[in-house]
Amino acid sequence: MSINFNKYHWFAFYASQQIMPAEIRARSMWNTDIAVWREENGSIHAWKNRCPHRGMRLSYGFIRGSQLVCLYHGWNYEGATAQCSYIPAQPNLKGPKTACVRDFACFEKHGLVWISTVAEAEKEPDFSDFGEAEQTIHFCRSIFVNESPGLVGEILKTSIFIPYGNDLADGAKLKIETSQAEHHQTGANYQAIWQSGRDKKKKTELTCQTEVRNNAILVNHYKDDQGNEGSLIFALLPIDDKKTGVHVLFSGDFSSQSLTSAKRHYAKWAKRMRWSIENRNLQTDSFNPWI
Amino acid sequence: MKLYDYILSGNCYKIRLFLSFLDINYETVPVDYYPGREHRFPDFLEINPLGQLPVLVDDEVKLRDAQAILIYLASKYDTSGRWYPRNPEAMGKIAMWLSFAGTEIMNSSNARLHDMLAYDLDADKARANAHAAFRILDDHLVEVGFAGQEWIAGTQPSIADVACFPYVALSRDGGIEHDDYPAIQSWLTRIQSLPRFIDMPGIHFMK
Numbered sequence: 001m002s003i004n005f006n007k008y009h010w011f012a013f014y015a016s017q018q019i020m021p022a023e024i025r026a027r028s029m030w031n032t033d034i035a036v037w038r039e040e041n042g043s044i045h046a047w048k049n050r051c052p053h054r055g056m057r058l059s060y061g062f063i064r065g066s067q068l069v070c071l072y073h074g075w076n077y078e079g080a081t082a083q084c085s086y087i088p089a090q091p092n093l094k095g096p097k098t099a100c101v102r103d104f105a106c107f108e109k110h111g112l113v114w115i116s117t118v119a120e121a122e123k124e125p126d127f128s129d130f131g132e133a134e135q136t137i138h139f140c141r142s143i144f145v146n147e148s149p150g151l152v153g154e155i156l157k158t159s160i161f162i163p164y165g166n167d168l169a170d171g172a173k174l175k176i177e178t179s180q181a182e183h184h185q186t187g188a189n190y191q192a193i194w195q196s197g198r199d200k201k202k203k204t205e206l207t208c209q210t211e212v213r214n215n216a217i218l219v220n221h222y223k224d225d226q227g228n229e230g231s232l233i234f235a236l237l238p239i240d241d242k243k244t245g246v247h248v249l250f251s252g253d254f255s256s257q258s259l260t261s262a263k264r265h266y267a268k269w270a271k272r273m274r275w276s277i278e279n280r281n282l283q284t285d286s287f288n289p290w291i
Numbered sequence: 292m293k294l295y296d297y298i299l300s301g302n303c304y305k306i307r308l309f310l311s312f313l314d315i316n317y318e319t320v321p322v323d324y325y326p327g328r329e330h331r332f333p334d335f336l337e338i339n340p341l342g343q344l345p346v347l348v349d350d351e352v353k354l355r356d357a358q359a360i361l362i363y364l365a366s367k368y369d370t371s372g373r374w375y376p377r378n379p380e381a382m383g384k385i386a387m388w389l390s391f392a393g394t395e396i397m398n399s400s401n402a403r404l405h406d407m408l409a410y411d412l413d414a415d416k417a418r419a420n421a422h423a424a425f426r427i428l429d430d431h432l433v434e435v436g437f438a439g440q441e442w443i444a445g446t447q448p449s450i451a452d453v454a455c456f457p458y459v460a461l462s463r464d465g466g467i468e469h470d471d472y473p474a475i476q477s478w479l480t481r482i483q484s485l486p487r488f489i490d491m492p493g494i495h496f497m498k
Binding site (some may be wrong): 015018020023025026027028092141144184243260263264267271 | 430433434437438463471474476477480
């Protein structure tokens, strides 16, 4: 079983905070090498990561003002038009029209750069009911899993998330009440028992409802019997058929100290999730990072 | 002070970079590592029986091993004390990452030696091991970054950052891209932006 991806949707490509002005980053989406970069004034662009001149990865280059400069022969490309504007070896020649980089639509929202490789992409994804009303969305981290996007999506859809506030200390165990599980095309409902690592007698009942939105965005509303509740959001990036990017976000109002703890909590969960998916052959209980 | 040096060696660059950070004058003794294999001949083996670069000679002190040289230089010449703070926690953490630089991260060097200088090494295995090491470093930088810590072993750059930097930065010479390690990329940029940073073939200035 695996979820399907629709190429007409937007995909979360990179964390905004990881591309500072005048920086270039790159990775693949569906086997297409894409460079994402900021002008010195902060404007963001997503381009095919290939110089039209000799095929060099543009992400090896550098930024000057509003231009990206290829490292190989120094050809300049203007951010707004993706058109070659200057060739150092031919200073009197206006950049040829055919020397134009393929550019992709992109915008920033919720701490992520979203891109689409098809011109007819649907309108921006609907983020309106992420989390509880008025709550802020926080970026936790991007994590890469060596497994196919369809399978990672399916596993995340049916995973249990441990709300912040529960103890993730060593020795903690998660028992999934599979009889309560309901899978369907657009999501899954799950119930589970969480046993604290520090106090074996302390058990928490968890309820998770996962909703698959736009195929590439999973929103998980969780609740436990201690009053902790909130939402986790996974924005999936299909890298190729063997690798998947997972951007982990969560909603809620936190003090700055508890926000740091919450990020650590979900980052710890994310690492366990990655291990669990990549080491499925070692597990009897499927996809449970806390067996 | 004399540094037995090869321009393309990440471990020699590590020492040149740190000497630049400390603003220390020294002379280099170029060793014909490739194609001459001078480091495998008796004259050099008297200097370092392991046949490895770099070697630092400072008056009566002769040291091999880039990590050992970093400890020596920081202890002797860093008047600020920030590159190798003398407290048990910092020293323990720094030793841990120096060892990581000398072992796990060297998988990246092996892949590069195979691809650039045609060394007979298992490059695919080296690349897989380097990716495993980079994942550990990226996870670490993500986690300490939540509390605002931008450097490997503390709130200031230390010799742990200098030790890990070159073969992470040079890994693309060995076919190991940084695309999956955004926290590593930001950390590389921070190092490249430090005052008195110097470049080498394959590692450039930020601006």
